Amino acid sequence: MIQTYSTTIRRKEMDAVLTCMVDEKIGPGESNTRLIQQVKEFTGCDGAAAFRSPAIALMYALAALGIEKGEKIIISALAPAWQYQVLNTNGYIPLVLDVDETNGLVPVESIQQAVLDGGKVLVLHETEGILPDFNANSALGIPFIEDISQSAGASFLMEAEAGKEPVRKKAGLFGVFTIMGLEERDVITAGGGAVLMAPGRREWIVLKKFIDEAPRTDLLPDINCSLAYIQLKEYPRNEKTRKEIYDMYQHSCMIGRHKMFAREMEEGSTMCSFPLILNGSFKDVKQYAARKDIQIEPAFSDSVIAYKDELSEKCIHAKSLLLRCAHFPLYPRLTHAEAAKIAKVLGTLP
Numbered sequence: 001m002i003q004t005y006s007t008t009i010r011r012k013e014m015d016a017v018l019t020c021m022v023d024e025k026i027g028p029g030e031s032n033t034r035l036i037q038q039v040k041e042f043t044g045c046d047g048a049a050a051f052r053s054p055a056i057a058l059m060y061a062l063a064a065l066g067i068e069k070g071e072k073i074i075i076s077a078l079a080p081a082w083q084y085q086v087l088n089t090n091g092y093i094p095l096v097l098d099v100d101e102t103n104g105l106v107p108v109e110s111i112q113q114a115v116l117d118g119g120k121v122l123v124l125h126e127t128e129g130i131l132p133d134f135n136a137n138s139a140l141g142i143p144f145i146e147d148i149s150q151s152a153g154a155s156f157l158m159e160a161e162a163g164k165e166p167v168r169k170k171a172g173l174f175g176v177f178t179i180m181g182l183e184e185r186d187v188i189t190a191g192g193g194a195v196l197m198a199p200g201r202r203e204w205i206v207l208k209k210f211i212d213e214a215p216r217t218d219l220l221p222d223i224n225c226s227l228a229y230i231q232l233k234e235y236p237r238n239e240k241t242r243k244e245i246y247d248m249y250q251h252s253c254m255i256g257r258h259k260m261f262a263r264e265m266e267e268g269s270t271m272c273s274f275p276l277i278l279n280g281s282f283k284d285v286k287q288y289a290a291r292k293d294i295q296i297e298p299a300f301s302d303s304v305i306a307y308k309d310e311l312s313e314k315c316i317h318a319k320s321l322l323l324r325c326a327h328f329p330l331y332p333r334l335t336h337a338e339a340a341k342i343a344k345v346l347g348t349l350p
Contacts, residue, residue: 050193058086073093073094085307150187
């Protein structure tokens with residue numbers, strides 16, 4: 001059976017983690033510092049810190065923004081459920097918005113209305129590695145925290161200045177702060193954890209004051225950092241392979257009856273997975289794929305809309321995607337034969 005997900009751990013990652021264990025340096029230390037330097041080179045951010053979970057990273061970001069408990073925080077219905085849980089537990093009010101069914105992102109018009117309804121901060125989850133229109137989001141006048149857990153490495157084509165060529169700007173450099181999750185199914189994994197980034201010097205000066213006072217129990221241990229460091233170094237190789245497989249799948253789906261999310265190819269999105277919006281029963285497609293020894297899973301089973309079913313009437317598009325969107329295997333460790341087999345199945349799905 002071809003599994004839906006794989007973290008793609010190779011010899012380099014194993015050697016890095018083993019070295020940490022042999023040296024008996026597994027707590028936050030040198031590898032944590034080295035990871036931060038690699039993150040700065042990878043994203044172009046001014047400063048960053050690695051924490052033990054995305055939830056901890058979000059709390060530090062909100063503290064640095066000076067957001068008081070009881071304030072409304074805007075999140076996507078397709079964001080990971082931990083965002084709702086941690087906000088609710090810590091005294092904030094999650095303001096959950098529906099998404100555009102064509103790309104899985106929250107429409108700008110919905111965010112505008114949420115601001116009028118009292119939303120103070122937007123947590124911008126870049127679902128399935130797809131980037132939003134940052135020009136439109138930046139014009140809203142509300143601070144936002146980017147979540148690039150699925151979109152790390154992607155870039156957005158900025159509007160050209162007078163007399164200059166348009167330039168691409170990396171995901172993670174648009175918000176006031178940015179969270180890059182390092183969980184098992186994120187684009188870059190450390191087996192758990194997250195990096196909190198400040199894109200510019202002004203934001204970093206504020207954030208650094210909180211990080212300098214952080215207890216060691218909040219910081220990501222070296223044993224995890226060593227894995228994430230190699231994952232970042234290997235990102236270009238892994239993403240190149242993912243894109244090649246994605247192209248193969250996309251071609252197969254053009255002759256099928258099911259839909260893909262609208263996304264910019266090339267550098268404009270990250271191929272963290274292969275989501276397919278089914279035109280029929282998930283159960284039927286799952287059984288068909290299983291007969292071909294291919295495992296598929298619901299794409300948004302860990303999302304806010306899955307966790308809070310009472311949001312279904314308000315977030316009808318997200319609810320529809322929860323029921324109809326499937327993840328097919330897409331990761332660098334797939335052999336050419338396995339990828340070709342999956343592509344063939346994608347073109348013949350019921």
